[in-house]
Amino acid sequence: MTENHLTQRNRKTEGKLALGREPWTESRIQAESGLLAESEAYALRAADKLVKAQVPRQDIQILAKLVEGLGHLGVVTTLDKAAGEVLIQTTEGCWPDLRRALEHMPVELRFLTEETCRQDMSKPEKSLRYRQPPKGD
Template structure:
């Protein structure tokens, strides 16, 4: 049995994976998802708490810098938490 909590929970992340939590206006959540989707597989957006506007953004350590720059240029306020 593994002592790694991520493996125990069934989540197998590579050391190159990046998971970032963020918060934005609920009305903008779908737009963020569509814009990130359109960036050519730089990352994936998952809603974690719709009521609070919280999302999880998954990427790789190689793609995250480009994705972060793109997100920061999007036409809405987003707070990385």
């Protein structure tokens, strides 16, 4: 194909695209996608649960691997490495399962989120700190 032939073909294609577009179509699509993006953002905000916790500095990496490896129940982000502060992001639906898993992990964990602390304080049999299991001989 020659360059002239390609140019003519491109002009025909551009003409078809220009004829196929209606001004109202673009605005409708933009409006629908804007509504869709807005509803998705709301759904993400409503579904997320952020739990701030503190663990010994040396256990941050193992906590992240355990939480993220448990069927994607949550994601761990380090907030302050020196203090051992982490942020666990999960969903409302996954939080009960993740919480039970955290109670049985070999990591000393203390919740720092006010809402979570209040829930823990109302249950005297559960402390904020979880003991590490005894090490085998």
